[in-house]
Amino acid sequence: MPKFEYAPAPESRAIVSLRESYGLFINGEFTPSADGRAFKTISPATEEVLAEVAEASPADVDRAVAAARRAYERTWSVLPARERGKYLFRIARIIQERSRELAVLESLDNGKPIRESRDVDIPLVAAHFFYHAGWADKLEYAGYGPAPKPLGVAGQVIPWNFPLLMLAWKIAPALACGNTVVLKPAETTPLTALTFAEICQQADLPPGVVNILTGAGDTGKALVTHPGIDKVAFTGSTEVGKEIARDCAPTRKKVTLELGGKAANIVFEDAPVDQAVEGIVNGIFFNQGHVCCAGSRLLVQESVYDQVLASLQRRLATLRLGDPLDKNTDVGAINSAAQLAKIRELSEVGEAEGAQRWSPPCELPVKGFWFPPTVFTGVSQAHRIAREEIFGPVLSVLTFRTPAEAVEKANNTPYGLSAGVWTDKGSRILWMAARLRAGVVWANTFNKFDPSSPFGGYKESGYGREGGRHGLEAYLDV
Numbered sequence: 029m030p031k032f033e034y035a036p037a038p039e040s041r042a043i044v045s046l047r048e049s050y051g052l053f054i055n056g057e058f059t060p061s062a063d064g065r066a067f068k069t070i071s072p073a074t075e076e077v078l079a080e081v082a083e084a085s086p087a088d089v090d091r092a093v094a095a096a097r098r099a100y101e102r103t104w105s106v107l108p109a110r111e112r113g114k115y116l117f118r119i120a121r122i123i124q125e126r127s128r129e130l131a132v133l134e135s136l137d138n139g140k141p142i143r144e145s146r147d148v149d150i151p152l153v154a155a156h157f158f159y160h161a162g163w164a165d166k167l168e169y170a171g172y173g174p175a176p177k178p179l180g181v182a183g184q185v186i187p188w189n190f191p192l193l194m195l196a197w198k199i200a201p202a203l204a205c206g207n208t209v210v211l212k213p214a215e216t217t218p219l220t221a222l223t224f225a226e227i228c229q230q231a232d233l234p235p236g237v238v239n240i241l242t243g244a245g246d247t248g249k250a251l252v253t254h255p256g257i258d259k260v261a262f263t264g265s266t267e268v269g270k271e272i273a274r275d276c277a278p279t280r281k282k283v284t285l286e287l288g289g290k291a292a293n294i295v296f297e298d299a300p301v302d303q304a305v306e307g308i309v310n311g312i313f314f315n316q317g318h319v320c321c322a323g324s325r326l327l328v329q330e331s332v333y334d335q336v337l338a339s340l341q342r343r344l345a346t347l348r349l350g351d352p353l354d355k356n357t358d359v360g361a362i363n364s365a366a367q368l369a370k371i372r373e374l375s376e377v378g379e380a381e382g383a384q385r386w387s388p389p390c391e392l393p394v395k396g397f398w399f400p401p402t403v404f405t406g407v408s409q410a411h412r413i414a415r416e417e418i419f420g421p422v423l424s425v426l427t428f429r430t431p432a433e434a435v436e437k438a439n440n441t442p443y444g445l446s447a448g449v450w451t452d453k454g455s456r457i458l459w460m461a462a463r464l465r466a467g468v469v470w471a472n473t474f475n476k477f478d479p480s481s482p483f484g485g486y487k488e489s490g491y492g493r494e495g496g497r498h499g500l501e502a503y504l505d506v
């Protein structure tokens with residue numbers, strides 16, 4: 029099928045004014061790290077250095093935790109709940125006002141298409157703050173008793189796939205419930221979190237309520253193991269999640285973990301094929317597949333396998349890969365060289381284990397980190413590409429004959445974060461949803477998020493929920 033030629037439609041970078049270097053955000057101010065260490069953050073699409081960022085040492089973690097404790101005791105926990113809500117509302121409004129700047133910055137630092145950062149990430153970030161602004165003075169109606177209390181200081185560590193959105197998922201409920209926070213963004217995507225620190229200043233948020241510590245895994249470890257923290261919230265790999273669970277087990281810290289996934293996207297023979305194909309594409313190629321709840325395992329009923337596969341391949345041939353700042357781009361850059369190496373390695377394992385690899389004709393830019401949309405067929409349950417989280421634009425296709433077999437295969441994974449069901453029959457959706465061991469089950473759609481809807485996993489996908497009434501529990505002493 030011929031591809032339309034589109035004229036380039038780049039979003040201007042002029043709206044972002046990058047500083048040469050950024051400090052840590054502690055007690056309402058930007059400050060250098062105690063030992064002066066710093067690292068560079070780059071654009072994964074071009075490998076251009078964007079800025080230098082301070083690397084927080086254990087001494088900085090001490091300072092930030094102390095600032096958060098002071099702010100908790102003297103200001104935030106004693107502020108009338110309605111006033112807390114006003115701050116959150118103000119932050120949400122500023123995010124909306126600065127949404128274009130934030131979207132461009134997110135795409136620059138992360139490599140995701142501007143269409144996604146502009147239309148999905150940033151609107152959801154604002155929505156999370158608006159939603160939790162509403163909860164701040166209504167906590168007694170949340171179902172956790174007549175006067176639920178905050179926990180204290182939360183240490184929060186987030187990944188690089190949705191940098192500002194994961195920050196919002198962590199900070200908005202924590203603040204609404206009356207906690208103060210120290211947050212560490214991922215090493216490869218610190219810039220929107222630092223801009224969020226500016227937004228806290230702009231909103232006149234009392235110093236110390238939000239502290240942002242940039243750094244690598246060691247900074248994250250120093251934060252979650254710090255004795256001054258009451259609550260740990262982590263999103264990232266299952267491996268690091270397990271380490272954090274072990275570190276926190278002998279303490280009184282309350283922990284929530286949102287970890288990996290290997291979701292099944294299940295297409296029945298009575299599904300509207302064109303819509304299902306759009307859902308499959310959105311399920312695994314949205315955000316380059318860097319999505320914990322990505323529909324990375326496609327389970328297709330055998331009777332429609334040929335039809336679905338042909339439609340999917342036709343559709344994939346129309347995806348546009350390239351400059352994340354171009355408004356026509358569907359697939360952006362892989363976030364880092366390390367992640368690209370992991371995707372390549374697992375894809376090679378897929379071939380070596382006997383699965384068939386297919387990608388549409390697709391020219392990859394010379395500079396930066398890129399991987400074409402890829403589909404593996406002939407995949408069996410035992411293959412590593414059917415079991416392990418690839419966290420990239422790679423789909424493994426399996427088939428099934430009966431609903432019971434679909435359930436069996438979908439649940440045959442150590443993970444349990446999400447699943448998708450495509451069928452014309454409402455009764456089948458309910459039957460499947462009752463049997464799928466997944467925190468979220470989407471019906472005739474995929475990758476839909478809303479601040480009022482709780483999100484979280486079973487099994488090795490972690491514990492605790494984020495969003496909705498359920499998500500408040502993670503930040504209340506209940």
Ligand code: NDP
Binds near residue numbers: 185268289418
């Ligand atoms: P990590 O789990 O290592 O990173 C998540 C966050 O934790 C980052 O901020 C990281 O810092 C920090 N961190 C790393 N080690 C520790 C530690 N010991 N204690 C506390 N915090 C720590 O994920 P990676 O970025 O290394 O990605 C590895 C794989 O994890 C991916 O290939 C993907 O499969 C999976 N992943 C899953 C995610 C999900 O949402 N399910 C999200 C991200 C990754 P730093 O950035 O400096 O390493």
